[in-house]
Amino acid sequence: MFFWLRLCRAVTSVVKIVFMDIVLEALDLAFSLDGRQIFQNLNFRLQRGEIYVVLGASGSGKSVLLKLCSGLFSPANGRVEIEGINLATAPKKVSQAMRMKMGFVFQEAALISNMSIYDNVALPLRYHTGLKEAEVQARVAEKMNLFEVDRQYDRSIPAQLSLGMRKRAALARALVLEPELLFLDEPGTGLGGEAEYLVFKVLKEYHRQTRASFLMVTSEGHSAFTIADRIGLLENGRIVAEGPAQEIQERLAKVKQPGSWST
Numbered sequence: 001m002f003f004w005l006r007l008c009r010a011v012t013s014v015v016k017i018v019f020m021d022i023v024l025e026a027l028d029l030a031f032s033l034d035g036r037q038i039f040q041n042l043n044f045r046l047q048r049g050e051i052y053v054v055l056g057a058s059g060s061g062k063s064v065l066l067k068l069c070s071g072l073f074s075p076a077n078g079r080v081e082i083e084g085i086n087l088a089t090a091p092k093k094v095s096q097a098m099r100m101k102m103g104f105v106f107q108e109a110a111l112i113s114n115m116s117i118y119d120n121v122a123l124p125l126r127y128h129t130g131l132k133e134a135e136v137q138a139r140v141a142e143k144m145n146l147f148e149v150d151r152q153y154d155r156s157i158p159a160q161l162s163l164g165m166r167k168r169a170a171l172a173r174a175l176v177l178e179p180e181l182l183f184l185d186e187p188g189t190g191l192g193g194e195a196e197y198l199v200f201k202v203l204k205e206y207h208r209q210t211r212a213s214f215l216m217v218t219s220e221g222h223s224a225f226t227i228a229d230r231i232g233l234l235e236n237g238r239i240v241a242e243g244p245a246q247e248i249q250e251r252l253a254k255v256k257q258p259g260s261w262s263t
Contacts, residue, residue, distance in 0.1 A: 023048045023181060023213045024069060028078035031061075031068060038064055039237045042078070049211040053224040055248075056234030062217035063107055065234070066183050069215060070104055071095065082181065100128055103174035107185040109166035111158040111173070117165075118144075118154040121173045128177060143172035146202050148195075163190040171199060175206060184216035188223045200226055225249050 024046040031039045038061040046052045056062045067073040069080050071087030079086050082102075087095050111120045121144060125136045144151065147168040158166050167190055174182060187203070188196040204227060207214060217234075218224055224231050225245050232242040241251065 021048050022046070023050075023083060024215065025081045026065075026069060026078070027081070029065075029068060029075045029080070030077035031064065031073070031075050033064065037237065039068075039075075042238045044232050044239050044242065046213055046215050048213055051207060051214040051216065051227055051229045052232065053228035053230070053245075054215070054217045054232045054234050054239070055221060055224045056217065056219060058219050060219075060234050061237070062219070062234060063185050066104070066185050066215065066217055070102060070183050071099070072104075100177065101180045102183065103177060103179035103181070104183045105167075105170050105174045105185060105187050107189065109158065109163070109170040111166055111170060113158055116155045116157060117149070117161065117169045120158070121149075121169055121176055124173060124177045139176055140172070143176045144169070146175070147171050148198060164192065164195055167191060168195070168199070171202075178210065180210070180212050182212055182214045184214060186218050186220075186223075187216065188218070188220065196223075203227065221249070221252065 022045050026042055026044050029039045029042040030037075042065075044052070044054075054062055054065060064073065068075055069082075071080070071082075074088045079088065082098055085094060085098060087098060090098070111117070112123070115123070118140065122136050122140045125131055125139060131139070141151075149165065149168045149172055153161055153165065158169075161169070167187070171187065174184075182203075184203075187199055191199060200223070203214070206212065214227075216224075216227065228245040230242060231245050231248040232239040233248065234240075241248070243251075
């Protein structure tokens with residue numbers, strides 16, 4: 001009896017460890033938009049501390065996938081679980097507490113149009129924390145400086161800035177709460193060579209220091225191979241292949257017809 005009790009406890013411990021290593025899991029996702037089916041039986045897992053990049057062609061639904069995974073959209077079928085919690089059905093207090101751990105960078109920055117760049121970056125701190133304004137200023141300055149957001153534009157509204165500068169501000173906003181889970185929609189798109197290099201350098205350093213989990217989507221293979229631990233290939237509404245970045249890079253190099261990643 002004692003032996004079986006110990007065995008059961010050991011199995012339970014292993015199950016808990018494996019479960020806790022999965023930060024995000026998409027299970028049989030199905031989703032349609034404007035009558036067009038975008039996903040059908042889509043599945044993947046994001047491990048704790050991993051950078052997982054979904055690589056897909058333009059129009060394949062990458063941005064929609066991020067919104068489903070972050071709880072901004074709800075699937076027609078299937079579910080997304082973050083640390084075992086389904087945000088679509090979780091109580092409001094639970095989902096709000098979970099969102100405190102998350103950061104999101106939209107493809108077009110999605111800054112609030114009538115709010116200054118500084119106030120956009122400060123917003124998550126003012127909304128979610130009880131920090132004093134001096135502490136907010138210090139945190140905002142730190143993140144804006146990381147991405148070299150020109151401080152002369154602090155009081156400018158987004159429409160007065162280039163897409164590149166707006167995206168840098170959006171990245172600073174996404175990191176200002178120092179999230180454990182970061183969603184990235186084409187973070188390098190619209191940036192010049194040096195600016196793109198800076199963004200990925202900062203993101204990789206943030207990952208190294210915090211071991212946060214990243215879910216990134218992109219249509220650019222170079223960006224994916226630069227930052228990813230694992231890559232999932234998105235085609236025809238599902239992940240058709242996934243694996244370590246080098247393995248996927250070698251696989252794509254053998255594909256004869258660009259745009260078709262299935263084998």
